[in-house]
Amino acid sequence: MYGRKVKLRILFLIVLLSSIILTIFLVLKSLEENVVYFLSPTEVKNLNELTQDKIRIGGMVKKDSININSDKINFIITDFNNEINVVYSGLIPNLFQESKGVVAEGFLKDKNYFNAEKILAKHDENYMPPNIKEQIGEK
Amino acid sequence: MIFNYIGNYSLIISVIISLIIIFLSISSLQKINIQIKINLNKLIFFQFFFVLVSFFSLIILFILSEFANITVFNNSHTTKPLFYKISGTWGNHEGSLLLWLLILTFFIFLYFLNSKSRSIKERLLTLIFQEVIIIGFLIFLLKTSNPFNQVFPIPEQGLGLNPILQDPILAIHPPVLYLGYVSTSIIFSSSLGALIQGNVNSLWAKHIKKWILISWIFLTIGILLGSIWAYYELGWGGFWFWDPVENISLMPWLSLTALLHCILVLEKRSLLSSWTIVLSISTFTLSVCGTFLVRSGILNSVHTFANDPERGLFILIFLFILVFLSLVIYFLYEEKLKSNNNNFNLFSKESSILINNWFVMYFLSVILIGTIYPIFLEVLSSQKISVGPPFFNKLIIPFLIPFLIFMSIGPNLDWIKNKNFRKKIQLIIFFILNLILSFTIIKIFGKITLTSTILLAASFYLFFVTFKDLIKKSFKNNSQVISHFGFSLLILSIIMNSILSKEIVTNLKVGEQINFLENTISFKKIESSSESNFKSLVGYFEIDSKNNKKFLFKPEIRIYNQPKVITSEADIKTNFFKDRFLVINLVKGGNYFNVRYQEKPLMIWIWLSTILIAIGGSINFLKRYEK
Numbered sequence: 001m002y003g004r005k006v007k008l009r010i011l012f013l014i015v016l017l018s019s020i021i022l023t024i025f026l027v028l029k030s031l032e033e034n035v036v037y038f039l040s041p042t043e044v045k046n047l048n049e050l051t052q053d054k055i056r057i058g059g060m061v062k063k064d065s066i067n068i069n070s071d072k073i074n075f076i077i078t079d080f081n082n083e084i085n086v087v088y089s090g091l092i093p094n095l096f097q098e099s100k101g102v103v104a105e106g107f108l109k110d111k112n113y114f115n116a117e118k119i120l121a122k123h124d125e126n127y128m129p130p131n132i133k134e135q136i137g138e139k
Numbered sequence: 140m141i142f143n144y145i146g147n148y149s150l151i152i153s154v155i156i157s158l159i160i161i162f163l164s165i166s167s168l169q170k171i172n173i174q175i176k177i178n179l180n181k182l183i184f185f186q187f188f189f190v191l192v193s194f195f196s197l198i199i200l201f202i203l204s205e206f207a208n209i210t211v212f213n214n215s216h217t218t219k220p221l222f223y224k225i226s227g228t229w230g231n232h233e234g235s236l237l238l239w240l241l242i243l244t245f246f247i248f249l250y251f252l253n254s255k256s257r258s259i260k261e262r263l264l265t266l267i268f269q270e271v272i273i274i275g276f277l278i279f280l281l282k283t284s285n286p287f288n289q290v291f292p293i294p295e296q297g298l299g300l301n302p303i304l305q306d307p308i309l310a311i312h313p314p315v316l317y318l319g320y321v322s323t324s325i326i327f328s329s330s331l332g333a334l335i336q337g338n339v340n341s342l343w344a345k346h347i348k349k350w351i352l353i354s355w356i357f358l359t360i361g362i363l364l365g366s367i368w369a370y371y372e373l374g375w376g377g378f379w380f381w382d383p384v385e386n387i388s389l390m391p392w393l394s395l396t397a398l399l400h401c402i403l404v405l406e407k408r409s410l411l412s413s414w415t416i417v418l419s420i421s422t423f424t425l426s427v428c429g430t431f432l433v434r435s436g437i438l439n440s441v442h443t444f445a446n447d448p449e450r451g452l453f454i455l456i457f458l459f460i461l462v463f464l465s466l467v468i469y470f471l472y473e474e475k476l477k478s479n480n481n482n483f484n485l486f487s488k489e490s491s492i493l494i495n496n497w498f499v500m501y502f503l504s505v506i507l508i509g510t511i512y513p514i515f516l517e518v519l520s521s522q523k524i525s526v527g528p529p530f531f532n533k534l535i536i537p538f539l540i541p542f543l544i545f546m547s548i549g550p551n552l553d554w555i556k557n558k559n560f561r562k563k564i565q566l567i568i569f570f571i572l573n574l575i576l577s578f579t580i581i582k583i584f585g586k587i588t589l590t591s592t593i594l595l596a597a598s599f600y601l602f603f604v605t606f607k608d609l610i611k612k613s614f615k616n617n618s619q620v621i622s623h624f625g626f627s628l629l630i631l632s633i634i635m636n637s638i639l640s641k642e643i644v645t646n647l648k649v650g651e652q653i654n655f656l657e658n659t660i661s662f663k664k665i666e667s668s669s670e671s672n673f674k675s676l677v678g679y680f681e682i683d684s685k686n687n688k689k690f691l692f693k694p695e696i697r698i699y700n701q702p703k704v705i706t707s708e709a710d711i712k713t714n715f716f717k718d719r720f721l722v723i724n725l726v727k728g729g730n731y732f733n734v735r736y737q738e739k740p741l742m743i744w745i746w747l748s749t750i751l752i753a754i755g756g757s758i759n760f761l762k763r764y765e766k
Contacts, residue, residue, distance in 0.1 A: 023501060027508055027534060034530035038523035056525065068731050070646050090644045091375070092733040094696070094705040094724050 036105065041082040050108055057084060057114060058103045066098055077102060077114075088116035143208055146196030147287040149189040150277060153244070156186040157274045164263045164270075179266070183251055186273075187244040194228075194241045197286050201228050206297050209288045210234060216299035216701050218672040226310030227300045232450075233286035235313055239430070240276050242314075242321040247273070250325050250350075257338075257346060264332035265325075272324055275457045283450045299701035302673070308368045316361030316388065320426040322354035323391060326398070327423035330416050331468055337475035339416065344406035345763075351399050352760040358392045359753040367746060374707045374722040376642065376737045378745060381528045386510045387429040390503055394422040397499040404489045407554055411493070412476045420465045427458050432510075484555065486563075491549030498542045505534045537590055543597035543630065544570070546623060547604040566604070573599040584638060595634055601627035618762065622755025628748035632741040642737040648730060657685035660736055673699040678723050678732065692721040718742035 038056045039047075057077055065076035072089040086104055096102060096119055106116035160182050197210070201224050206212045214231040215224055229238040247269045254262050280286070303309075326347060333343045365388065370378045379385060398418040401411045431454035484490065509526040516522055548566055577595035605624035609617060643655040652661035663679040680692040695708040709722035717740040724733040 023504075027505060030530055030533050031508065031512060031526065034527060034533070035524045036527055038525065066726075068646060068726055070651075070731075073646070073726070091735050092724050092726055093374075094707055096724075096726075 038103075040079045041077055041084045042079055044084060044108065044114075045082045045111055047111070050110065052107070054105065054107060054117075056103055056105045056120075057086075058101070059084075061096070061098050061100055061102050063098050077104065083112075084114050085112055086114045086116050088119060090116075090118065093119060140205065140207060142196040142199050142203075142205070143287050143289060146193040146200075147285070149193035149196070150281060150287075153186050153189045153193075154274060154277045154281070156182055156189070157270045157277065160186070161267055161270045161274075164267050168260060168263050180251060183244075183248050183266075187241075187248045190237075190241050190244045193287075194237055197234055197237060198225060198228050201225060204297065206295070207289050207291070207293045208286075209290045210286045212290055212294055212297050214300050215297040216672065217296065218701070219300060219305070220671065222307075222310065223300060223305045227304075229313050230300055230304045230309075233280070233284045235317070236276065236280050236284055237286055238314060239317055239321060240273070240280060242317055243269075243273055243276065243324060246322055246325050250329070253349075254329075254346070257343075258336060261329075261332045261336045261338055264335055265328045268328035268331050269324065272328070272461070275461075279450075279453050279457065283453050296701075299672075299699070301702065302697065302699040302704045302706050303372055306368060306372055308364050309372075312361060312364040312368060315357055315364060319354050319356075319358030319361050320391065320429065322350055322357065323395065323419075323423045323426045325350045326354065326419045327465070330419035331465060334416055334468065334472050334475065337472070339405075339412045339476055341406045341409050344402050344415070348399075348402050348406065349760065349763055351395065351402055352756050352763070355392075355395050355399055356753050356756045356760065358388070358395060359749065359756065362388050362392060363746065363749045363753070366749075370742075371709050371711060372706070374709055374724070374735070376709075376720050376722070376735065376739065378742075381509070381526075381531045383510050384433055386506045387425075387432055390506055390510075391422050391425040391429060393499050393503045393506070394418060394425055397496045397503075398422055400492045401496055404492055408489055410489060413473065414496075416469060416476070420462070420469070424458065424462055427454065427461070431455055431458060486552055488549060488552045488554050491545045491552060495542060495545050495549065498538060498545070501538060502535055505531065536594060539630065540590075540593050540597045543594075543601050543627070546626070547597075547601040550608070550619060550623065551604070569603065570596070570600050573597075573603065581638075591634065591638065595631070598627050598630040598634065602631060618755045618759035620755075621758065622752045625748045625751030625755060628744060628751065632744035632748060635741050636739055636745065639740045640737065642735065644733070644735045646726065646731040647734050648732075655736060656738075658736075659683045660734070662732070662734070665732075672701065673697045676725075680721055680734075682719070682721075682736075690719060692719075694721050694723045696723060696725055713743050715743060716740060 036054050036056055037051075038058060041057065041059055044057065059077040059079040062076040062078045062083065065074075067074040072087060073092065075086050075088075076083050077086055078084075086106075088104065088106075103120040104114065104116040105118040105120060106114060109115055160179065163179065163182075200208045200211050201215055202221065204211065204215055204217050204224070206215075210231060210233045214227050214234075219227070228234045247266065250269075251262065251266065254265070329343075329347055329350070330339070333339050333347075362385075365385070366378045369380070369385075370376070398415065401415055401418060404411045405415050431451060509530050513524050513526060516524055551566065574593070574596040577599055578592050581592050581595060601623065605620050605627060608620045609624055641656060643653070643660075645653055647653065647662045649662055649665055652659055654660075659682070661681050661683075663681055665676055665678050667674065667676050669675070674697070676696040676698070678692075678694050678696075680694070682690045682692065684690070690712055692710040692712070694710045697706045697708060698704075699706070705725060707722050707724055709720055711721075712719040717738055720735075720737040720739060722735050724735075726733050
């Protein structure tokens with residue numbers, strides 16, 4: 001039949017091919033699990049069912065909505081159509097200000113309450129979440 | 140004013156010189172007996188000289204604060220300290236591209252001086268490819284992002300440089316990183332030149348390895364600098380966030396690291412020649428790709444400052460042409476890459492290098508997918524997503540284990556076939572010992588997971604194996620061992636750091652205090668003062684640790700006036716065991732301050748071990764240069 005060398009080569013090819021397939025599967029699988037979706041308050045309102053996954057919400061911090069005490073901070077994210085209340089304890093970036101863009105990452109309690117785990121710092125004083133930018137552009 | 144014109148026309152002259160060089164090189168390629176070297180040397184020097192003139196004109200414009208120049212207007216301000224006026228030259232898109240171009244012309248000049256041992260045809264071909272790249276970037280610079288555009292009427296004052304860029308480390312970070320990025324272009328051009336000439340052999344490997352090392356050393360240092368900067372300036376207390384821009388600098392580094400190892404196999408065993416070419420092409424592509432993704436503003440990242448689709452499109456087209464051309468050349472001349480022996484023995488140095496090459500390629504593809512998948516999804520379905528650290532951690536960390544093991548065993552094997560069985564057994568016993576050691580360590584600190592135990596064992600393994608070699612060999616032959624030792628130290632410190640880090644985030648008023656572990660953090664007072672371009676608020680914090688040691692922390696908040704931006708300067712107390720890191724942020728009203736205190740073990744070893752990795756490369760480079 002075939003020589004030892006040919007057999008070895010075929011074996012090698014099979015191992016290589018299956019490991020490539022396995023890798024692709026693994027990568028896609030964990031990509032699916034670890035992707036964080038980015039929503040606006042309006043998109044949250046329009047959700048059919050409450051998602052249990054970690055999401056990001058982007059919008060503007062509503063004027064006069066920041067409330068702070070020693071262990072947590074409350075504020076409202078708005079996209080000028082809908083609003084969502086955010087509870088957060090943790091590091092607050094310097095550019096976090098009222099009437100400025102903000103992106104919060106965390107979990108939805110219900111459609112009006114959001115438990116944030118992280119507020120993302122954007123190091124550009126003119127930064128705006130893309131959805132807000134689009135809306136202002138439309139207006 | 141005059142410098143605007145000098146700068147602009149020098150660039151145009153450089154384009155013309157590029158065209159002349161290409162024309163001369165092509166015409167002399169067609170001659171059968173090339174003996175004349177014309178005056179290519181001089182032409183290349185003049186090209187470098189004119190780009191240099193243009194670069195200096197821009198620096199002078201920045202120093203004089205000539206706001207008639209739009210780049211200066213957008214990125215400078217009269218109250219800015221002189222040092223940051225100068226570093227502002229490359230702190231923006233236009234200036235940084237000019238710097239990129241400067242390095243590009245400088246390197247081809249260096250290459251031409253240092254490649255006399257190679258055949259004239261190969262050098263000419265390399266020169267042609269390099270000039271094509273130079274022309275591409277020159278046109279890109281002149282058409283879409285000319286640093287010498289003017290504004291009229293002349294503004295009184297500039298808009299100022301983004302304050303988080305006003306930092307000594309960030310002043311040198313871009314040039315160092317660019318030196319690394321740009322020298323990959325020489326590897327790219329030279330590999331195509333050698334491919335066409337059928338010269339991809341062990342002599343060529345020896346020659347090009349110098350450039351690979353240069354590029355690798357600068358990239359390593361450049362990434363390190365960026366990481367240190369992010370650690371103390373962004374106030375998150377971490378050193379790597381899997382941010383798209385960080386990933387983009389890591390990808391060429393990974394590809395280059397793979398290339399650095401397989402060029403060894405090519406040099407010693409004349410194997411893997413086509414793999415070498417593929418890696419050379421991909422390394423350069425990833426470098427340009429990095430520029431494209433950062434500069435086009437497509438990536439959603441802390442680093443994206445400028446948004447301009449036109450620029451992105453131009454680089455994308457340029458990149459596409461380069462990749463297309465190089466692939467055509469690759470397939471046309473592929474048969475010249477004959478390698479007569481395909482014998483790989485499983486227990487040989489070259490097999491373990493090849494296996495780790497694949498692992499590196501795997502890491503590279505994971506990072507590539509995680510970085511560009513969100514872009515594709517947004518284009519295709521307009522869904523906005525981000526891929527976070529868990530994705531990368533989950534897919535990369537487990538595979539580091541076999542990677543580290545091969546890294547420890549590989550260098551101890553011989554080329555072709557290993558015969559030393561005693562050594563093999565020795566290595567196996569060593570590994571079992573380390574498994575026990577790391578299990579004990581993890582047990583002491585409490586958090587036992589299978590992956591972290593084995594990962595710790597694997598890195599300890601590499602640590603001890605390289606440490607043993609480090610003592611045995613003479614200093615001069617140690618470049619590889621030093622780098623590998625540095626890498627094991629890096630992984631060890633990262634693991635210990637991530638397992639043992641502790642932090643507290645809270646909101647405090649002046650006079651309040653809080654207990655954290657065995658420490659008491661008290662907020663004593665706040666003082667404000669004024670500098671030339673910012674107002675500063677300094678907080679005074681006292682931390683009493685359990686053994687009655689007192690630390691005074693003075694974190695600072697800076698409120699810049701132009702542009703109006705607030706930044707935090709963390710106060711970090713470093714020793715060999717751990718970093719104590721305290722940063723404060725302003726919250727609305729100013730009654731409360733957001734305080735973050737972290738204890739991060741072995742932080743300094745992450746920096747030191749990366750320096751060690753780069754030192755290994757440098758020793759190798761110097762050794763080669765002496766010969």
